Amino acid sequence: MSQSEVEERLQMMLAEIMGVEPATVDRSAPLFRGGLELDSLSAVQFLAEIEKEYGIDVAEKDLSLACMESLARLAAFVAKHTGGS
Amino acid sequence: MDQSNNKVKCLVWDLDNTLWEGILLEGDRVELKPFVPEILHALDRRGVLHSIASYNIPELALNRLGEFGILEYFLCPQVGYENKPQQILAISRCLGLRLKDLALIDDDPFQREQVRQVVPDVRTYPSAEYRDLTSKPEFQPTVVTPEAASRRSLYQSSLKRDQAERDFVGSRLSFLISCNLRLTIRSARVNDVERIAELVWRTSQLNATAQSYDATQVREWVRDPNRLVLVGVLSDRFGDHGTVGVVVVRKEPRPWLIEVLLVSCRALGRGVGEGLLTFVLNHARDKGEQRLLARYRRTAANRAVQLLYRSYEFYLYTVVGDDDSRVLECDLGRGLWPYPSWLAVETSL
Numbered sequence: 250m251s252q253s254e255v256e257e258r259l260q261m262m263l264a265e266i267m268g269v270e271p272a273t274v275d276r277s278a279p280l281f282r283g284g285l286e287l288d289s290l291s292a293v294q295f296l297a298e299i300e301k302e303y304g305i306d307v308a309e310k311d312l313s314l315a316c317m318e319s320l321a322r323l324a325a326f327v328a329k330h331t332g333g334s
Numbered sequence: 335m336d337q338s339n340n341k342v343k344c345l346v347w348d349l350d351n352t353l354w355e356g357i358l359l360e361g362d363r364v365e366l367k368p369f370v371p372e373i374l375h376a377l378d379r380r381g382v383l384h385s386i387a388s389y390n391i392p393e394l395a396l397n398r399l400g401e402f403g404i405l406e407y408f409l410c411p412q413v414g415y416e417n418k419p420q421q422i423l424a425i426s427r428c429l430g431l432r433l434k435d436l437a438l439i440d441d442d443p444f445q446r447e448q449v450r451q452v453v454p455d456v457r458t459y460p461s462a463e464y465r466d467l468t469s470k471p472e473f474q475p476t477v478v479t480p481e482a483a484s485r486r487s488l489y490q491s492s493l494k495r496d497q498a499e500r501d502f503v504g505s506r507l508s509f510l511i512s513c514n515l516r517l518t519i520r521s522a523r524v525n526d527v528e529r530i531a532e533l534v535w536r537t538s539q540l541n542a543t544a545q546s547y548d549a550t551q552v553r554e555w556v557r558d559p560n561r562l563v564l565v566g567v568l569s570d571r572f573g574d575h576g577t578v579g580v581v582v583v584r585k586e587p588r589p590w591l592i593e594v595l596l597v598s599c600r601a602l603g604r605g606v607g608e609g610l611l612t613f614v615l616n617h618a619r620d621k622g623e624q625r626l627l628a629r630y631r632r633t634a635a636n637r638a639v640q641l642l643y644r645s646y647e648f649y650l651y652t653v654v655g656d657d658d659s660r661v662l663e664c665d666l667g668r669g670l671w672p673y674p675s676w677l678a679v680e681t682s683l
Contacts, residue, residue, distance in 0.1 A: 268505035281645040288674065289642035290603035291506065296637070308637065314644045 250331055255303075256324035262298050263320065266291050276320040284319070292317070303331045342382060342457065342472050343435035344409075346425060348418075349388040349395055351441040352461040358390055358398065366402055369465060374407045376468050380475045381482030383429065383489060386411035387421035387438065409489055418445050419452035429489065430599055437472075439464060479528045481576050491573030492600050498572070510604070510676035513570040517609045519681045522563040522580070527553045529577050530565065533598055547594070560586040562683075564613070566597075566606050579606040581614055590618050591661070592628035595639060605674040607642045612671045613681060615646065619666045626666055627651060631659040646671070 256276055264271035267285075278284035280292070287295070300306050305327060308314060316326035347353045353370060356362030374384060384407045388395060392413040399405040410428035412421035418438070426433055433455035440446050441461035449456055459467065467473050475482055499509060522530060531549040555561050566579030578601035582594035592614065597606045618626045628648055632640060643662050651663035673679050 267507065268509070269507075282647070282671070286674070287645065288603065288605060289607055289638045289645055292641040292645060293637045296641075308640065313650060314640070317644060 250328055252321075252325050252328040255328045255331075256321055258302070259299070259320055259324050259327070262302070263287075263295055266294050266298070274320065276324075279319055280317055280323070299327060303327055305330050340472050341435075341475065342437045343431050344383040344385055344425065344429060344437070345377060345467070345473075346385045346387045346422060346436055346438045346456075347408075348438070348440035348442070348445065348461065349386060349390060349413075352439055352464070353386075354398075354402075358394055364398065366404075367464065371402075371404055373464065373468060374404055377473060378407055378486055379483050380473070381479075381485040382473060382475075383486060384408050385425045385429070386413060387418050387425065387440075388413050389415065407486070409486065409493065418449050422449065422453055422456055428493070439467070479532055481529050481532070484576070487573065488575055488600070491570075491575060495570065495572040507676065510674075513572070513604075513676070514678070515568065515570045515604055515676055516678045516680070517606060518567040519564055519610060519613050519679060520567070521683050522556050522565050524553065524556060526565050526577065527556060530563075530580050533577065533580055533596060534594075555582055560584065561593075562614075562617075564610065564683075566610050568601055568604065568606055570604070575601055579610050581610045583614055583618075588623070589625045589627050589663075590614075590623055592626065595628065595642075597638075602638060605677040607639065608645075608674050609677055609679050611642060611646055612673050613679070615664065615666065615671050617683075619670065624666055626664045628662045628664070629654075629659070630662050633658075 260274050260276060261271045263285075264274050267274070267287075274285065280287050296307050307316065307323070307326065310330055311326065316323050350357040350359075350364070354364040354366050356364035358364050378384065386395075386408050390413050395413045396405060396411065399408065410425050412424050414421075416424070418440070422433070422436060422438065425431075426436055433453050437457040437459060438446065438449050439459045439461055440449075443460070446458040446460065449458055457472070481488070495513065498513075527549050530552045531547065534547050534552070552563075556563050562581075562583040562585060564581045564583075565577045566581075568575040568578045578598040580594060580596055581592060584591045584593050595607065595610065597610075615626060628643060630639070630643060646664060647668070648662040648664045651661045653660055
């Protein structure tokens, strides 16, 4: 599972939650202030979708949620923690 | 268990031989049982919602309820061929209530037993007890607030907006903007105390510290000159939603500390938490504060508030005790926070 595969998938998941075209979701922009301006409930839904798809509870593994800086950073975190066999 | 947590939030009625005498599908000319409208009204005034779970033909049954003039009492009525547990699950999803908040009244012991086994958290009553419901403790609220009496219309506004959301073709942002959400943030007054206490034990989701505070405690805070207690009152194009958010800030000793931040479960996803937090951050900055702290205890149910603090760049300041409690901090030097673009905010301190 490469980071760019995960990035693309996360971009689609987030686009669906936001109701926009995936291409318009900037992967390196901040998820929150000064970027995608994701609200807290959408963020909860996003993490729940990630858990459903990748089996990883991001909030458990990264208590400070530092990885939620941007889509790219989050994808790197998810890719790293769903190691290949 | 604390009695106040055992209240029935929604009573689900079977129809045939429960709400009315007779069986509609067998051609009976059904008539409401004595006192049913008064009982519906009395419970409705106390903030108890009503719904229906009935094996029947929807048009027939709902029309008949309309003819009796009581259809409006029932939210998310389930009339059809699904079994009772399925109908009850649909009601709990539709209203956003937990199963333990629901109760079924039904004349058929087979149905009551099926519900007891399949969805065991749901309380069941035989239809013969319908006249006794209003005097049972689980149907008596701890306090009747003005909000309680209009709970049904708040749910109706909320259900209307949920339907509008499903019908909307467009981005979530443009949908939120189209809702004309208006949040009023103001200082809590003594007559907000009961509603705040009610909100505190009703919320299981966006409650930052997941603790319960009673009216006495809330009243102390409102009167405390060292504390700022703010309520968030929400309305949108579907109606008024009343007081849906609370924040309590302790100002002395500095730095300021958010002790309580909560939003009603039904008002999540509208930016209420964001609005309240933005106001407090900007206000603290105005008053010369450089940091803002927030108490937070992680629970399985309050992910939304965890994400809220994260989205506003609150990070860990210190861990408190061993029950997963933390104090978070936010650096106020990064400039003013804007309100969410879809939210019109009015403030008065």
